[in-house]
Amino acid sequence: MVFLPSDLDPDRPVLIAGPTASGKSALAIAIAERDGGVVVNADASQVFANWRVLTARPSAAEEARVPHRLFGHVPGDAAYSVGHWLREVAPLLGGARPIIVGGTGLYFTALTEGLAEIPETPAEVRAEADALRRDGGVDALLGAIDAETLSRIDRQNPMRVQRAWEVQRATGRGLAAWQDATPPPLLPLERAQPLLVEAGKDWLNDRIARRFDAMLAEGALEEARANLPGWDPALPSSRAIGAPELIAHLRGEMTREEARAAATIATRQYAKRQRTWFRARMKAWRPLPAVT
Incomplete structure (x- = not known):
């Protein structure tokens, strides 16, 4: 059951962030049904058309x-970035009250x-970066990054x-x-109602495991099979959590149970x-409990 705040202003935008499987989408829908509004996606994987079950799209x-x-709304073989998302969300801020929900923190920060x-990265530069990371890991890239940037980024990501x-x-x-x-933000935080769904580690880990089993039951493996012919790990859509593991299973590189376990750990x-x-x-x- 979702905790539904009773004191939200129905005229102001709502932002809902939280970890995967914490019930954000249910909360967004409940707010829209009670107070009105449009649910707007802020999850980097849920924009792609080729993964519905695996990304827990509504x-x-x-x-x-x-x-x-x-x-x-984005083809699986297309490039997509926070810049693309920001340009697409901009016109939605002037219409019906948006309820923006997702787990991609960078989207909310940009908003x-x-x-x-920043200019688009040329394809040849991205290919060079892909090769360096593939052959030498993160360490092969860190040495060329300036000190100020290094002090700000997550070096484990x-x-x-x-x-x-790049x-x-x-x-x-x-x-x-x-x-x-x-430049100035499209939606300063003080003009919105920002909600952060918080979930305890043990509760969330159990929910993640149960949700992935439900995804398998609902057709996640069949969805992966449909993506197998054009599978390219370099595509943004291929970063959907659990996709590499299910593709590996379909290629005979791991058992179904091994893929399930690996995908659960990755999540x-x-x-x-x-x-x-x-x-x-x-x-x-504003922190909110994941469940009541």
């Missing part, structure tokens, strides 16, 4: 209950704090490190310098990174 029945935007207007390397390589300017030149690790981000970057958000 079901067709849930989408029919209240208006939803920016869910499953409420602004996003540096390979994609964040690679992004910083920016420096492509522009000759550190990511931190670009961030310091950030728990992702939830841990999310909680770390939220603690560091969302101190001003």
Whole structure:
């Protein structure tokens, strides 16, 4: 059961962040049904059309209950970034009251704090970065990143490190310098009602395991099989948690149970990174319990 605050202003935008499997989507739908509004996606994986079950996108029945935007609208073979999302969410801020929900902290930070207007990374630079990370890991990239940027990024997150390397390589300017030149935000935090769903580790880990079993029962493996012919681990859509493990199973590289266990562990690790981000970057958000 979702904790539904009784004191929300029905005229002000709502932001709902929280770790995966914590019940954010149910809360967003409940607020929209009670107070009105449009549920807007802020999850980097749920934008892709080729993963519905595995990314826990709202079901067709849930989408029919209240208006939803920016869910499953991007082809699986397309590039998509926080910049793309910010440009797409901008016009939605001027219409019906948005209820923006997701687990991608960077999306919320860009929305409420602004996003540096960094040029697109050329394909050849990304290919060079992919090769360096593949052959030498994160350490192969860290040495070329400026000290100020290194002091700000999560060095344990390979994609964040690679992004910083690509920016420096492509522009000759550190990511931190670009961030310091950030334009004003589209939606300052004080103009919204920011809610942060908090979940205890043990409760969440158990829920993650049960939810992945439910995903398998609902067709996640069949969804992976449909993605197998065009599978490319470098695509943003391929970063969906659990996708690499299910693809590996379909290729005969691990058993179904091994894939299930590995995907569950990967989801728990992702939830841990999310909680770390939220603690560091969302101190001003209103905490809510995951369940009553």
